[in-house]
Amino acid sequence: MQPRGAFPWPGVGLAIATALVLVAATGQFLLTCAVLFVWLGTIWLSHWTPPEIQRVTEVEAYDAQRLARLIENSGTPILLTKRSRIIVANKTARKVLGNYVLDQDARVAFRQPGAIKLIDAQANGRTRIRGLARRRDEWLFNRQQLDDDLAVIELINLTSEVDISRAHTDFVANASHELRTPLASIIGYVETLIESEDSITPQKRQKFLGTIQSEAKRLQNLVSDLMSLSRVEAEKHDRPQDTVNLRPLVEKAAGDGAGAERMQRLQLEFSDEPAILGDPRQLEQLVRNLVDNALKYGAHDKPVSVRLDITESGEPRLSVSDQGDGIPAEHIPHLTRRFYRTDPGRSRASGGTGLGLAIVKHIVERHAGRLDIVSQRGQGTTFTVRFPRPAEAAEGS
Amino acid sequence: MSEHTVKAFDEDITRLRGLIAEMGGLAELSIQESLDAMVRGDQELAEGVVKRDKKIDALESEVDKLAVRIIALRAPMADDLREVIAALKIAGVVERIGDYSKNIAKRVGKIEGRGTFEPLTLLPAMGEIAAEMVHDVLTAYASRDPVLAREVIATDEKVDAFYNSIFRNVVSYMVENPKIISSAAQLLFVARNIERIGDHATNVAEMVHFAATGSYPPDDDTA
Numbered sequence: 001m002q003p004r005g006a007f008p009w010p011g012v013g014l015a016i017a018t019a020l021v022l023v024a025a026t027g028q029f030l031l032t033c034a035v036l037f038v039w040l041g042t043i044w045l046s047h048w049t050p051p052e053i054q055r056v057t058e059v060e061a062y063d064a065q066r067l068a069r070l071i072e073n074s075g076t077p078i079l080l081t082k083r084s085r086i087i088v089a090n091k092t093a094r095k096v097l098g099n100y101v102l103d104q105d106a107r108v109a110f111r112q113p114g115a116i117k118l119i120d121a122q123a124n125g126r127t128r129i130r131g132l133a134r135r136r137d138e139w140l141f142n143r144q145q146l147d148d149d150l151a152v153i154e155l156i157n158l159t160s161e162v163d164i165s166r167a168h169t170d171f172v173a174n175a176s177h178e179l180r181t182p183l184a185s186i187i188g189y190v191e192t193l194i195e196s197e198d199s200i201t202p203q204k205r206q207k208f209l210g211t212i213q214s215e216a217k218r219l220q221n222l223v224s225d226l227m228s229l230s231r232v233e234a235e236k237h238d239r240p241q242d243t244v245n246l247r248p249l250v251e252k253a254a255g256d257g258a259g260a261e262r263m264q265r266l267q268l269e270f271s272d273e274p275a276i277l278g279d280p281r282q283l284e285q286l287v288r289n290l291v292d293n294a295l296k297y298g299a300h301d302k303p304v305s306v307r308l309d310i311t312e313s314g315e316p317r318l319s320v321s322d323q324g325d326g327i328p329a330e331h332i333p334h335l336t337r338r339f340y341r342t343d344p345g346r347s348r349a350s351g352g353t354g355l356g357l358a359i360v361k362h363i364v365e366r367h368a369g370r371l372d373i374v375s376q377r378g379q380g381t382t383f384t385v386r387f388p389r390p391a392e393a394a395e396g397s
Numbered sequence: 398m399s400e401h402t403v404k405a406f407d408e409d410i411t412r413l414r415g416l417i418a419e420m421g422g423l424a425e426l427s428i429q430e431s432l433d434a435m436v437r438g439d440q441e442l443a444e445g446v447v448k449r450d451k452k453i454d455a456l457e458s459e460v461d462k463l464a465v466r467i468i469a470l471r472a473p474m475a476d477d478l479r480e481v482i483a484a485l486k487i488a489g490v491v492e493r494i495g496d497y498s499k500n501i502a503k504r505v506g507k508i509e510g511r512g513t514f515e516p517l518t519l520l521p522a523m524g525e526i527a528a529e530m531v532h533d534v535l536t537a538y539a540s541r542d543p544v545l546a547r548e549v550i551a552t553d554e555k556v557d558a559f560y561n562s563i564f565r566n567v568v569s570y571m572v573e574n575p576k577i578i579s580s581a582a583q584l585l586f587v588a589r590n591i592e593r594i595g596d597h598a599t600n601v602a603e604m605v606h607f608a609a610t611g612s613y614p615p616d617d618d619t620a
Contacts, residue, residue, distance in 0.1 A: 085411060098536075104411065104414065105412060108415055111539075135529055
């Protein structure tokens with residue numbers, strides 16, 4: 001308590017004087033004493049400043065348990081560290097890193113040098129780290145200090161972004177590889193023919209010429225596939241306007257795809273005659289590619305059936321099934337990627353370019369359709385394309 | 398692991414494991430970068446790998462000191478003792494792995510005619526497997542997972558097979574192209590180094606298994 005200025009002696013004097021007058025006038029000593037006591041008391045109290053009311057603003061320490069509950073169900077992996085020990089890891093973090101990270105040194109979970117630098121320095125910051133859960137993945141590691149002990153670490157998965165850019169580089173690398181291989185053998189054989197013109201037997205010459213021809217054809221196929229792929233991609237966003245009657249188109253294109261010698265393996269089943277808005281040239285290519293694939297990779301003595309019908313919900317549906325070995329499930333999501341092959345040797349030997357299904361996918365996408373691939377090991381594979389109902393397609397365009 | 402009465406002991410062990418993981422992370426990065434440098438002929442990257450080896454060495458001696466201190470002051474028993482002994486040995490092996498990466502990096506400048514040097518294209522695939530082994534064994538160490546450790550041991554066969562095929566390839570390449578024999582010989586050493594990295598990853602895996610279970614993994618039953 002602090003005194004407020006000088007003590008108010010005049011007030012005290014006045015009180016005592018008044019008391020004396022009162023005693024003299026009334027003779028009531030006790031009552032006057034009581035009045036004087038109260039009076040002096042108030043003077044005395046008013047002299048001191050009252051104690052300040054302390055506002056207790058509690059700086060609440062971070063409560064790890066509460067924070068743990070807060071972050072537990074987040075889809076982003078988040079961890080809390082105390083000094084450098086991991087004390088909390090949310091559900092996603094435990095899934096990504098493994099249950100063992102709890103109660104470990106943070107460096108055990110994040111052994112990437114960039115992350116360790118941040119952990120050691122107890123610094124706020126972010127860095128990219130590679131190979132966290134799997135060896136090829138890439139994450140953004142973001143560490144922020146909360147107080148003297150606690151820090152929060154957030155992980156953001158960048159793998160898919162990195163994958164996309166890698167896929168582009170892969171495409172260029174693959175395309176140049178695919179284009180170069182046939183060229184190299186053509187050049188090789190031609191050189192041999194020129195250099196050893198005299199010593200070569202006519203049979204050998206025929207064989208060499210045959211190889212040159214088949215490689216040149218492969219190159220031609222590849223170039224035309226690449227061209228049509230980029231054409232389809234270029235037109236991806238303008239919806240086709242022509243009304244196409246699917247039945248004659250499928251009939252013709254399936255025949256083209258099979259060729260005369262494989263014609264008898266083809267079974268066509270048309271139960272409806274749907275018409276859609278489409279690009280006839282591209283649709284023909286779609287059917288050709290699917291039929292050619294089915295004949296090539298299905299069992300060579302078994303038929304391939306091409307069905308055309310309308311689903312219960314009114315969507316025109318085209319399906320092509322073979323009776324082959326089937327495709328292992330792990331390959332199915334990647335089938336429509338360019339140059340993806342489940343069995344590179346076999347596919348190249350049978351003259352595949354690795355682009356057929358990529359083209360199919362793009363054509364289906366342009367027609368706003370859906371492509372389903374169902375495969376049973378040992379039974380065969382069915383490719384189904386569903387087109388939007390004609391009315392919907394017209395509205396959408 | 399259950400908590401110890403002496404908190405400081407827990408902290409020491411955690412720190413020891415952290416140091417090993419840090420070494421491992423550096424070694425892992427070194428393998429990757431030394432191979433990238435080798436394939437691309439990137440001298441700068443190679444120098445970075447050589448420099449990093451010093452840091453790995455420093456960490457190793459830190460692990461040594463800490464492990465000896467733990468043994469001297471805390472007299473650990475049973476699984477704690479195994480943990481410390483394994484850490485001591487693993488640190489030595491990981492340091493060797495770092496050395497091999499450094500060795501690969503040092504040879505980057507000695508390979509000529511990179512563009513047309515075919516055997517070079519075989520290395521990344523082999524290096525990839527070895528790097529994966531190191532990655533997996535460090536994860537196994539971090540998670541005290543004997544099953545993953547045994548898987549790593551089984552993978553070593555692949556690296557060995559790769560080494561044999563590269564060896565044959567390079568030798569026949571040398572016969573055909575005597576001009577680049579010195580580069581090809583360097584490449585043989587690189588392949589050898591990668592093969593050694595694989596072997597050392599196996600050693601670490603054995604020690605991880607030992608630390609986790611108390612016994613060394615049964616001798617290769619797949620072979």
